[in-house]
Amino acid sequence: MRNIGIIGAGQAGLQLGFGLLEKGYTVTVYSDRTPEQLFNARLAATTYLFGRAYQYEQELGLDFWKGPGEYARGGDLDVCAAPGQRALRVQGRILHPGKALDLRAKYSRWLAEFERRGGTVVVRDVDVDALEALVPGHDLVVVTTGRNSFTRLFERDAERSVHTQPQRHLTAMIVSGMKPLHETPYPALKFILAAGHGEYFSMPYFDRIRGPLNCILLEAIPGQGLDRFGGVNTAREALERMQQVLRDFSPWVAERLEGAAIVDESSWLTGAFTPTVRKPVGRLPSGRAVMGMGDVVMLNDPIAGQGLNSASKQAHAMTRAILEHGDQPFTPDWMEQTFEHFWRTEGQFITAFTNMLLQPPPPHVLRYLGAASAVSTLADTFFDNFGEPQRFWPWIASPTETEARIQQASAA
Numbered sequence: 001m002r003n004i005g006i007i008g009a010g011q012a013g014l015q016l017g018f019g020l021l022e023k024g025y026t027v028t029v030y031s032d033r034t035p036e037q038l039f040n041a042r043l044a045a046t047t048y049l050f051g052r053a054y055q056y057e058q059e060l061g062l063d064f065w066k067g068p069g070e071y072a073r074g075g076d077l078d079v080c081a082a083p084g085q086r087a088l089r090v091q092g093r094i095l096h097p098g099k100a101l102d103l104r105a106k107y108s109r110w111l112a113e114f115e116r117r118g119g120t121v122v123v124r125d126v127d128v129d130a131l132e133a134l135v136p137g138h139d140l141v142v143v144t145t146g147r148n149s150f151t152r153l154f155e156r157d158a159e160r161s162v163h164t165q166p167q168r169h170l171t172a173m174i175v176s177g178m179k180p181l182h183e184t185p186y187p188a189l190k191f192i193l194a195a196g197h198g199e200y201f202s203m204p205y206f207d208r209i210r211g212p213l214n215c216i217l218l219e220a221i222p223g224q225g226l227d228r229f230g231g232v233n234t235a236r237e238a239l240e241r242m243q244q245v246l247r248d249f250s251p252w253v254a255e256r257l258e259g260a261a262i263v264d265e266s267s268w269l270t271g272a273f274t275p276t277v278r279k280p281v282g283r284l285p286s287g288r289a290v291m292g293m294g295d296v297v298m299l300n301d302p303i304a305g306q307g308l309n310s311a312s313k314q315a316h317a318m319t320r321a322i323l324e325h326g327d328q329p330f331t332p333d334w335m336e337q338t339f340e341h342f343w344r345t346e347g348q349f350i351t352a353f354t355n356m357l358l359q360p361p362p363p364h365v366l367r368y369l370g371a372a373s374a375v376s377t378l379a380d381t382f383f384d385n386f387g388e389p390q391r392f393w394p395w396i397a398s399p400t401e402t403e404a405r406i407q408q409a410s411a412a
């Protein structure tokens with residue numbers, strides 16, 4: 001059986017590892033951290049996994065968090081033309097919901113499970129020299145080390161990378177004591193679009209230690225009114241600034257945070273990164289080729305909640321491609337074709353949707369949202385398509401086709 005090496009124990013790497021293990025492949029995951037270290041790490045993201053990606057995990061028997069806990073089954077969007085002024089409200093269902101789980105709990109549990117199912121785990125912080133040494137021992141090495149490591153091995157794809165600098169300054173936190181969102185008949189993702197300033201998201205979330213709580217993600221346009229978290233050093237300060245932001249920008253939700261607390265000092269983050277698409281084939285100094293997957297090659301801003309979903313979809317597609325390739329060699333051409341297929345069918349839409357949300361909504365999209373505030377099928381389509389952004393295309397790019405959708409749904 002073929003022997004696959006995977007660098008990085010995250011969504012992309014571990015899901016691929018489990019998929020191949022199940023088919024009898026010999027798989028080694030190289031992780032810079034032990035399960036215990038992954039569990040105790042600082043918060044790196046607050047993620048929601050939509051229905052299809054969640055289903056992939058279930059099919060692999062990887063949903064270990066079936067106990068109490070409600071997750072968003074809908075969205076509740078406020079569009080604010082100016083601070084404190086709600087111009088529009090859209091509520092709709094996520095018809096294919098998933099879960100918002102603390103990745104520290106997930107990666108830790110998955111890595112232990114991977115070994116239990118017969119995979120090999122090597123704990124080491126892999127660098128380029130180590131990669132050179134381990135590549136000859138595998139039929140294929142896939143690099144899935146996320147946004148912080150190894151990106152220099154993979155050339156930036158200038159045609160597909162729209163941005164050259166971060167588009168948002170991010171602040172995320174896990175909070176206890178947050179009052180529930182009462183205005184929707186189902187648990188919902190609260191989404192506030194503050195025109196010219198950025199976005200606020202909160203949702204039910206499963207914390208690694210405390211179980212069902214809530215998380216918040218603030219996406220501040222650099223230099224604008226939400227961008228207030230520079231110099232924040234403690235959880236308490238971060239929460240106080242978040243409370244102040246909400247009082248100023250959306251006082252109708254600020255009350256939900258009164259009396260809340262960030263759960264511990266390692267459960268909040270601030271940061272920024274430049275959304276970048278990279279070429280999928282990484283060349284080592286020796287000329288050997290490795291393949292990139294997940295954030296390493298498709299790094300999107302979290303505004304549209306796509307990165308983890310994309311990592312999962314890439315892992316699913318890659319598992320199939322490896323199986324279908326049988327005993328043939330994994331050449332750089334094969335790597336390119338495999339990524340290209342994913343890009344054509346899914347990746348380009350994931351990236352385009354994310355980049356669309358980073359821009360002020362064009363008039364026809366605002367018109368769609370206005371109609372969606374009254375027509376539930378339009379609202380459901382808007383929220384459900386976050387899990388399948390390719391379904392927004394081609395119509396979302398065309399004012400005429402968007403209008404036709406609005407008319408059709410309004411007449412039904």
Ligand SMILES: Cc1cc2nc3c(=O)[nH]c(=O)nc-3n(C[C@H](O)[C@H](O)[C@H](O)COP(=O)(O)OP(=O)(O)OC[C@H]3O[C@@H](n4cnc5c(N)ncnc54)[C@H](O)[C@@H]3O)c2cc1C
Pocket residue numbers: 007008009010011012013030031032033044045046047048049107124125126127144145146147149170171172217293294295296302304305306307308309310311
């Ligand atoms: C604030 C925030 C909110 C987000 N919200 C969402 C959301 O709602 N929905 C969504 O879909 N996405 C979201 N994302 C994006 C999502 O977190 C990432 O896209 C996703 O985690 C990428 O998965 P990955 O497997 O590629 O990388 P990672 O999850 O980063 O995993 C990489 C793994 O590789 C390991 N590693 C790194 N370097 C090395 C090395 N040198 N040697 C060995 N191992 C190494 C790391 O320890 C890690 O375990 C969010 C991101 C942020 C920052």
